Amino acid sequence: MPAAPPFPLRKECPPGACDCQRDELLAQWCDRPDSTDIRIMQLTREEEKHLIARIEAMGSYADLRRIEARLYELLGVQLTITPSVNGVRTVMGLQIRLAPQPGLCRRTREAVPAAVRRCLSSHPEIVYALLDAGDLLGGAGQL
Template identity: 90%
Template sequence: MPAAPPFPLRKECPPGACDCQRDELLEQWCAQPEATDIRIMRLTREEEKQLIARIEAMASYADLRRIEDRLYQLLGVRLTITPSANGVRTVMGLQIRLAPRPGLCRRTREAVPAAVRRCLASHPEIVYALLDANDLLGGAQP
């Protein structure tokens, strides 16, 4: 049985404050290290702050796609941005979510989409590019 993961782990959330299943994921990793993906546990609070800062500093659609790819490569987390069924008139018309998975803290699940929303609100050209890439713009930009 492995003693500890080869990298620093995110600290535990206070009891009852989170539903991240951190302990269950670590137990599963101890039982089957090669079959358990614990990449999400690499995201410490300090690294989460840096991630939020990077997200808020995005300036283009390419930056958004790069961050989505890096989130999956490094942490195994999928970021999805989809328009709501009622259409997109503002940034609030976009559904921004991190795919749920064991080890992903509730705080992170809320902070990352909020940072993306703040960035998109200050850079509407990224929203236009996102809608255009999904062929939802209909050829007209306001």
């Protein structure tokens, strides 16, 4: 049986409050540590607070891209921003989501997109840059 992961793990959610499948992911990692990605388990509640603060402090399109890349690189989390079917007239016309994956807490799946939305509301130039870059229209369809 392998040793404990080399980093502090996120604490368990209360029973019935989350569908993160934390225990199943850890059990899978214990069986096959080389083939199981548990990077998401590094996101403790304190680290999540730092992440939310950093997202809310974004000031440019480049910052958004950098945070999106770092989320994927460090935690294996895919952030997507897509237009709603009714078009983009305000920030509420954007669908901001984290791709579901084992170990990603329900609370985090709600908090990160909410922080991105708050940032985009206070910095509309980032939304304009997204639209100008074609990230929301036609091309890739996701950020």
